[in-house]
Amino acid sequence: MHLGDMSTLSPTARVILGLLRAGASTGYEIKTTVEQATRFFWGASYGQIYPELRRLQGAGLVEALPDAETARRKVAYRLTEAGEQALHEWLTSGEPPEFQYRDEGLLKLFFGGLLSPAEVLDNVRASRREAEADLAFFRANLAPRARAGAAEEGRYPSLALEYGIAFLEFMARWYRRLERTLEAEAAEGAAGPERAEGVSGEPSRDA
């Protein structure tokens, strides 16, 4: 059990502690905050949140506030001293932060040699579209909320969102560029066999 020693926080425990400290109080609230603010770079589902909350309580990093007035069944949590400390330890541990990236579209591109140029182009288009759709969603739903909340929550959440937007812009741009290159090659190929150039301006070798 990963919290027996209390010195290592599970991935999900980190978000939970952080969000609790930042103002959330219930499992439900943690989940909605994740959805609205961190899901791009850090997700969590109910199936993790509620069990982890009780593990954290068992480890003494979190305590449940007495239910008080509300008739509705609802458990509000708060960090304990130890929880506060564990969170701060993680935030300042100085260990190189891990990041993980998994991209099915890129995997399909990697295997492009098994497809026709037209099929590759279809996939590239789908990747570009995905990036653009995510970007549109970010701008429409997340960005306004971040601007609005910046006063109480500080600048950092918006900064993280800015990163997300910049990343998706990069992604959309990259795929758009590749798309144009492949389209041009398809047109050339139809008109007659000429020299094709790689997407970065470097000469390409055809398979």
Added chain:
Amino acid sequence: MHLGDMSTLSPTARVILGLLRAGASTGYEIKTTVEQATRFFWGASYGQIYPELRRLQGAGLVEALPDAETARRKVAYRLTEAGEQALHEWLTSGEPPEFQYRDEGLLKLFFGGLLSPAEVLDNVRASRREAEADLAFFRANLAPRARAGAAEEGRYPSLALEYGIAFLEFMARWYRRLERTLEAEAAEGAAGPERAEGVSGEPSRDA
């Protein structure tokens, strides 16, 4: 069991089938190829590869070649017709490709409000360093191999690698930029309280 129906390929099955088709033959070879070429956007460990290989064999998507001459214990696999078909189906399914991104450094930035400006700056530096280190590794170890292999493997693997490099460059740039902004603010703060600007040139609201 996810391969009972044979119409849905597990994430790991997709890389395996693809790499097998692209020339790999043993579990070991799949693993090393993943390490050298796809680990940035798609990873796999022995703990998945060997069991999955046997599941795929059970499902008839893959067959083991007779061991033949070698004294060394070694199982070479090859795609069957059905495997070929399943792979092609996945590659052309047209479903929006999923991508997943998890970034601990970004999570720490998100929680920056719980830290001092100097501590935030430390974390930003660590993220920037990580991106730069990965980038250096890509350029030194992966890029030359991709160039060398481009003739037989075609252009697409190098294209995927190019994406990886471009992405890491974006990341390093973004963090470098933020780092400079935060450094400037720290200097200003030491000299006397003046107006601080956000990293994107937009006015920031201080927490």
Added chain:
DNA sequence: TATAGCATGTAATTAGTTACATGATTAA
């Protein structure tokens, strides 16, 4: 002759998703 690399595998554990089940409260 010893070390690096080739080669295969498993057990234990940790992480995480999905789908389901339940019920209260609030605003239209």
Added chain:
DNA sequence: TTAATCATGTAACTAATTACATGCTATA
């Protein structure tokens, strides 16, 4: 009164890592 949202939870499953155990082969 009905739909949306608040709220909590579990069971089954899927995914993946880590650490270990084993042994061969080529080369320095």
